[in-house]
Amino acid sequence: MRPPAVLNARRLGIDTCQEHVAYMRSDCAVCRSEGFGTRARIELRCGARRVVATLNVVYSSLLDEGEIGLSETAWAALGALPGQPVQLAHPAPLQSFAAVRAKIGGRPLDAAAAAGIVGDICAGRYADIDMAAFITACAGNRMDLAESIGLTRAMTAAGQQLRWDSPVVVDKHCVGGLPGNRTTLVVVPIVAACGLLIPKTSSRAITSPAGSADVMETLAPVMLDIATMKAVVGREGGCIAWGGAVALSPADDMLIRVERPLGLDSEGLLVASVLSKKIAAGSTHVLIDIPVGRTAKVRSPQAAATLAARLTGVGEALGLAVATLTSDGAQPVGxxxxxxxxxxxxxxxxxxxPAAPADLRQRALLLAGLVLEMGGKAGAGQGLALATTVLASGAAWAKFQAICAAQGGMRTPPRARFTHVLGVAHSGRIVAIDNGRLAQLAKLAGAPGAPAAGIDFQVRLGDEVDAGQPLLTLHAESAGELAYALAYAQSQEHLVTIGQHDL
Known part of the structure; x- marks a missing residue:
């Protein structure tokens, strides 16, 4: 048996967005003898650790002879020291990818195939391009209920699972597609103040300008480990943490990283993503908000009913009580x-x-009331009144401050360095708002990467407006991003529809 190929580790300090990437010289003897080429998958071993990485070939003097460069993610995963020998080998064949090819060809995923795919994704055996193929194969409505159940079960089993000393553990979730719909940060303290357990793990933005975790991070730390999360919930009854930090559904976290640049949404993957994390977080009852609107993620009542049926069906199969609420998704919230x-x-x-956005307040109270009813703290039809009382009394605000303190201390949200007011082009009535284009505008201004960036949207459907009055204010961290976003806003004829004319 020939000795293993060995190169010395070098940390290159390159951020590859959590993808394991290795770099080898084009004239490297190991690269040539093993037949490694650009984008090849190679297995790296350092001590007891091993990772599978994607290879990039270097034609410059970036690396010395006998060195292998590692991205930040690969360096951390391998636990190497500078100059430490790293063994290289061809990885074992990716057997589960045959099921992905079959899915692309129209064959459903059975439970064993789903478990194999999820296991290989969690083990780092899937390159980003492999995960992109899987996501695309499942996009649209290409997964049936049985596939959703199998995938959800596999994703739940692949990560850590929390258990709480309570027979009832509640949660809420929104499927997204509605800018500004940040009800979680109001619902959690209301529900926790009423004595229910609500360990909320939230996501960062996938295709939107902000996820609940991004918003909460401007107010308190969200990267809680399992022990810290349990301590916060044990002390305050609730938390608002980033789900990726506690690895409750690691395959989902990896898929989301690839879904984000693809901009693809899949009903089957969405259901598996949401419910696997709820089950892994120890929830027994979950309320899911499904906003419906012409430019929301869910476009019609029929599509909402189909999604609701899949959510409740998968939940029932896996022992989770799921209730859904179809809400108005015609315009941003807040x-x-x-x-x-x-x-x-x-x-x-x-x-x-008194100047707080009334729509955000009302929507959060409705959701909190329904969660309180699901959790047995209020009778049928009585939850809204209880939630309203808790908010008005200041108990929810006190609970939110306590949760922030338990998570590491409350912060003051940052302010953008640059702003620009965009005026209404002509007088009339606001008759339509494009949620997708507003979200894109906020992202072009820098959100969510620049936390202070985004939009202040100053009109509502049905408003009578005069030419020149403020329509929205752009917020950006750099003059370049501000100009970029402004150019986009001025080029969009259907950002907001006023009467029979478009801005």
Whole structure:
């Protein structure tokens, strides 16, 4: 048996967005003798650790002879020291990918295939291009109920699972597609203040300008490990943490990283993503908000009913009580679109500010009331009144501050360095708003990567507006991003529809 190929590790300090990437010289003897080429998959071993990485070939003097460069993610996963020998080998064949090819060809995924795919994704055996193929194969409505159940079960089993000393553990979730819909940060403290357990793990933005975790991070730390999360929930009854930090559904976290640049949504993957994390977090009862609107993620009542049926069906198969609410998705919720701007709206609601966005307040109270009813703290039809009382009394605001303190201390949301007010082009009535284009505008301004960036949206459907009055204010961290976003806004004829004319 020939000795293993060995090169010395070098940390290159390259951020590859959590993908394991290795770099080898084009004239490297190991690269040539093993037949490694650009984009090849190679197995790296260092001590007891091993990872599978994607190879990039270097034609410059970046690396010395006998060195292998590692991205930040690969370096951390391998646990190498500078100059430490790393063994290289061809990875074992990716057997589960045959099921992905079969799915592309139209064959359903059975439970064993789903488990194999999820296991290989969690083990790092899937390159980003492999995961992109899987996501695309499942996109649209290409997964049936049985496939969703199998995939959800596999994703749940692949990560850590929390257990709580309570027979009832509640949660809520929104399927997304509605800018500014940051009800979680209001619902959690209301519900926790009523004595229910609500260990909320939230996602970062996938295709939106902000996820609940992005917004909460402007107010308190969200990267809680399991022990810290349990301590926060044990002390305050609830938390608002980033799900990726606790690895409750690691395959989903990896798939989301690839879904984000693809901009693809799949009903089957969405259901598996949401419910695997709820089950792994120890939830027994979950309320899911499904906004419906012409430019929302879910476009019709029929599509909402189909999604609701899949959510409840998968939940029932896996022992999770799921209730759904179809809500109005015709326009953004609140005024802010972007992490810090949405946090400002949340604080206004919790603090009882008379100028707080009424729609955000009302939507959060409705959801909190339904969760309280699901959890047995209020009778049927009585949850809204209880939630309203808790918010008005200041108990929810006190609970939110306590949760922030337990998670590491409350923060003040940042403010953008640059702003620009965009005026209404002509007088008339606001008759339509494009949620997708507003979200894109906020992202072009820098959200969510720049937490202070985004939009202050200053009109609502049905408003009578005059030419020149403020329509929205752009917030950006750099002059270049501000100009980029402004150019996009001025080029969009259907961002907002006023009467029979478009802005």
């Amino acid at each position: 005024r802010g679109i972007g992490p810090a701007l949405e946090a400002r709206d949340v604080l206004a609601v919790l603090q009882g500010d």
